[in-house]
Amino acid sequence: MRVRSPEFDFTDVSPRWGSNLEAVHLVNSQGMIPAYIEPFLIKVMRRAAEELDPLADAELLRDIDLFNRQEGQHYRLHRAFNAMVRDGGYPDMVDYETVFERDYEHFLRTRSLRWLLAYCEGFETIGSTGAELWVDGLMETELGAAPSPAVELWKWHLAEEYEHRTVVNRVYHRLYGRPRLIAWLYRAKGIVSATRHLNRRTSSLRAYLLDVDRRGMTDEERRRSVERETATTRKLGRANLRRLARAFSPFYDPATTPPPVGLQAALAGYPTAAGQSKGT
Ligand SMILES: [Fe+2]
Ligand SMILES: [Fe+2]
Known part of the structure; x- marks a missing residue:
């Protein structure tokens, strides 16, 4: 694991x-997620780090530091991506972002550390199990996207999500891993809570983004657009769910999630941030 910039x-x-x-627009709406969830992840991990033992948990604490610095790079660049979308004709996107940002403020104020970690682990599970969809090119084919900084951003980000896939899981189990049955059920609930929350917030943003474009369409064009939206959302939703399903097993260990074929290529060539210790 290393921090790239x-x-x-x-x-x-x-x-x-x-x-x-x-x-x-499905992906543009999902772009809202890292801009707000990842600062939240960092805060939750800092809170968790305070519960760990500086000596016995030294390796985990080092991983948390690298994790936080990777997520810091992710949300910084996704905010630039989101500004490109917002400033390109979708000014009301800011309203959806405000609601989403407030959700995380609310979670931090009202939820237990165990809940916060289970939610964060749910998100990390969605990202790392779905990483191959981006890294191995299915997403850009579905999008009909030519090579661009937008494609590169998502590929790099999801490759790093795969790379740091074990960190939140290890922290969760270190603090709340017993009894094992409860830890499993609570972790599985975290996946469901994160999925539901993220789907709810991104589908309303997606509806707004598509609505702006559909204003200029004929009835027939609009009908076809709605059909394509349903087909695309179903197809990508199924592809994600197929990969996510294994995480509901009580024996799930993110370390054993198969790597995307193009993982090394997706991470190659980016400058490494200065002053970090290089890990695995
Ligand atoms: Fe990230
Ligand atoms: Fe992550």
Whole structure:
């Protein structure tokens, strides 16, 4: 695991950066997630780190530090991506972002550390099990996207999600791993809570983004657009769920999630942040 600090220039990227508009807006709406969940992840991990033993948990604490620094890079660049979408004709996106950001403030104020970690582990599970969809090219094919900084951003991000897939899981089990049956059920509930919450918030943003574009469509074009949206959402939803299913096993260990074929290629060539210790 290492911290990379790429730069992606979205100046010449359109919010409609692929030929499948409905898939593009599905991804544009999902782009809201890292911008707000990842600062939240960092806060939760800092809270968890306070519960760990500086000596006995030294390795886990080092991994938390690398994890937090990777997530810090992710949300910084996704905010630039989101600004490209918002400024490209979707100004009301900010309203959806505000609601989403407030959810995390609310969670931090009202939920237990165990709940927060289970939710975060749910999100990390969704990202790492679905990483191959981006890293191995299925997403860009579905999007009809030519090579662009937008594609590169998502590939790099999901490759790193795969790379740091064990960290939250290890922290969760270190603090709340017993009794094992309860730990399993609670972790599984975290996957469901995160999935539901993220789907709810991103589907309303997706509806807004598509609505803006559909205003300029004829009735027939709009009908076809709705059909494509349903087909794309179902197809990608199923692809994600198939990969996510294994995480509901009581024996799930993210360390054993198969790597995307193109993992090394997706991570190669990005500058490594200065001053870090290089791990695995
Ligand atoms: Fe991330
Ligand atoms: Fe992550």
